Amino acid sequence: MIQSVGLDLVEVERIAEAMQKPAFLERILTAAEREVIRTPLRVAGRWAAKEAVAKAVGLHLSWQDVEILNDSEGAPIVTVTHPDFRTEEVRIHLSITHEKGHAAAVAILEKISR
Ligand SMILES: CC(C)(COP(=O)(O)OP(=O)(O)OC[C@H]1O[C@@H](n2cnc3c(N)ncnc32)[C@H](O)[C@@H]1OP(=O)(O)O)[C@@H](O)C(=O)NCCC(=O)NCCS
Numbered sequence: 001m002i003q004s005v006g007l008d009l010v011e012v013e014r015i016a017e018a019m020q021k022p023a024f025l026e027r028i029l030t031a032a033e034r035e036v037i038r039t040p041l042r043v044a045g046r047w048a049a050k051e052a053v054a055k056a057v058g059l060h061l062s063w064q065d066v067e068i069l070n071d072s073e074g075a076p077i078v079t080v081t082h083p084d085f086r087t088e089e090v091r092i093h094l095s096i097t098h099e100k101g102h103a104a105a106v107a108i109l110e111k112i113s114r
Helices: 012-018 022-028 031-036 040-057
Strands: 002-011 066-070 076-080 090-098 102-111
Touching: 002 012, 002 040, 012 040, 012 102, 022 040, 031 066, 040 066, 040 076, 040 090, 040 102, 076 090
Parallel strands: none
Antiparallel strands: 002 102, 066 076, 090 102
16 A cells, blocks of 8 residues: 655756765765765765655655665665664655756655555
């Protein structure tokens, strides 16, 4: 059963400016994400995706609580690490898009019925 949805849109230019400071990526991305996500376009996608996930989850998540990597097909896989997030009860579906100027993401929180 679908429980909630989160959506976010971000300007790539804003992210490119923030990336001038090296501390920005350390704050926004996990160590594993920093290994593979390097361009302003993809960082903007992660920003939008994490905001979308936080909206869908409805908890005060920090940037480091949400990790988004890609599977072998390129699809985004989300891991949320927060004491109040019940991994075994919910599944997050995420889709990211990025064009020159903007990145956007939508997250859907599904409650798993047993
Ligand atoms: C892989 C694909 C989804 C990427 O789309 P795109 O328009 O080139 O690029 P977008 O900016 O919209 O999306 C990029 C994001 O898509 C996501 N993505 C990549 N492969 C994916 C896949 N197999 N499944 C779901 N999401 C995928 C990733 O999150 C990626 O961003 P990231 O690498 O930074 O995490 C696209 O090239 C594709 O294969 N589309 C097939 C759909 C199709 O057949 N359409 C025909 C019309 S019906």
